[in-house]
Amino acid sequence: MTTTREDIRDRVNMYLDDISTLFESAELDAWMNEGLRRLSPVLLAEKNDQVEVAAGADSVSLPDDCVYVLRAYADGELPSWREHGGALLFSDVVNEGAATTVTVEYLGGWDAMAADDASPCPLADWQADVLVFYTVARAFRRLATNRADYRRYATVMNNQVDLEDIERLAATWQADFEAARLEARTRRQLLYEGQRVAGSRPEGE
Amino acid sequence: MSELAQVVSRIRSRLQDTDRSNYVWPTTLLEDFAGEAVRRLGPVVGVRKRVEVTNDGETYDLVTIFGSRPLEVEAVLIDYHMATGWRVYGNELLVGQLSVDAFEVRGVCAYQDVTELPAVLEDAVVLESCSKALDYLLRRGGRALERYLIDQGELEANELRGLADYYHEEFLAYREEWAVGTMRGLDT
Numbered sequence: 001m002t003t004t005r006e007d008i009r010d011r012v013n014m015y016l017d018d019i020s021t022l023f024e025s026a027e028l029d030a031w032m033n034e035g036l037r038r039l040s041p042v043l044l045a046e047k048n049d050q051v052e053v054a055a056g057a058d059s060v061s062l063p064d065d066c067v068y069v070l071r072a073y074a075d076g077e078l079p080s081w082r083e084h085g086g087a088l089l090f091s092d093v094v095n096e097g098a099a100t101t102v103t104v105e106y107l108g109g110w111d112a113m114a115a116d117d118a119s120p121c122p123l124a125d126w127q128a129d130v131l132v133f134y135t136v137a138r139a140f141r142r143l144a145t146n147r148a149d150y151r152r153y154a155t156v157m158n159n160q161v162d163l164e165d166i167e168r169l170a171a172t173w174q175a176d177f178e179a180a181r182l183e184a185r186t187r188r189q190l191l192y193e194g195q196r197v198a199g200s201r202p203e204g205e
Numbered sequence: 206m207s208e209l210a211q212v213v214s215r216i217r218s219r220l221q222d223t224d225r226s227n228y229v230w231p232t233t234l235l236e237d238f239a240g241e242a243v244r245r246l247g248p249v250v251g252v253r254k255r256v257e258v259t260n261d262g263e264t265y266d267l268v269t270i271f272g273s274r275p276l277e278v279e280a281v282l283i284d285y286h287m288a289t290g291w292r293v294y295g296n297e298l299l300v301g302q303l304s305v306d307a308f309e310v311r312g313v314c315a316y317q318d319v320t321e322l323p324a325v326l327e328d329a330v331v332l333e334s335c336s337k338a339l340d341y342l343l344r345r346g347g348r349a350l351e352r353y354l355i356d357q358g359e360l361e362a363n364e365l366r367g368l369a370d371y372y373h374e375e376f377l378a379y380r381e382e383w384a385v386g387t388m389r390g391l392d393t
Contacts, residue, residue: 048295125244125315126245126246126248128244129241129245157347165346184248
């Protein structure tokens, strides 16, 4: 089973229930992607990319979304390297005579979900609810900050609702998101955090 | 193994929502809560799986191997011996060049569905589903909440909140209890 954008939107609509009609799908999708970005401070995506080091060069720019380099390797041996200011700096020229393709494994921000409903969410199934909680929190936050939306909400729900109640709901969902965000961390993520604090690198470098 | 209908029935029973002609919570909603509770087991407890993989390269997609993204890959075995030199990165298992026709991968996967659950974890899912159901009712408010509070013997909303919190705490305790040792996962 793989969680798709449609699955997440369906779960959001289940929680919003009667008031789901107050939100456009595009708006919910935008909040899901925002939720992915908000995940990055505690859980980064494992990514890789190839960068080309020019002949005679001893540095190369890293991908824009790179937060922390885990490994860098090429077909041949590479000089030792360190990461600084968005670049990979080698201790020596990589190859005097020809350009070298270097594969970089790194932790980076999450990519937005694909624009179609059927593509898989980049999170594992057990992690994906974090986006549901964030999206519902944002939906209630919007109701709480827009008087017109608030009146529509009160009409749909057919009961007397104080603005404070909606603000409280937004805060509750936000708290659910914060808790789920912390639980979404994998064992490897914790290992990476440990390496980062200790300043060590994975084996092989 | 659990059945979804049986789990929903247990949730209703615990919530005392048994009036078929006038349920407080629709069945589909309780099924969704049960599904969410199953996913909430993921950070702590999973199921161990062993899969035989045909050697046809150096890189393998873990979702293809296990059917879902594993919580952890524990070992790669060749002829019943632990292999070395493999690693996991992102959704891939990288094993390097192997000179065998097949190898075994062992890992811990999150539960996907209530039908996979052993009885001990079904209890945990029932508790969390009840917590989610009460929480939903409290967050939603309105006539459904009023009716439920009256039906439960003039309960106060804060008492219901206490019950929702209690069920959730119980779920967390069950979840920890069944996370076997440091390896996590239940053998099946």
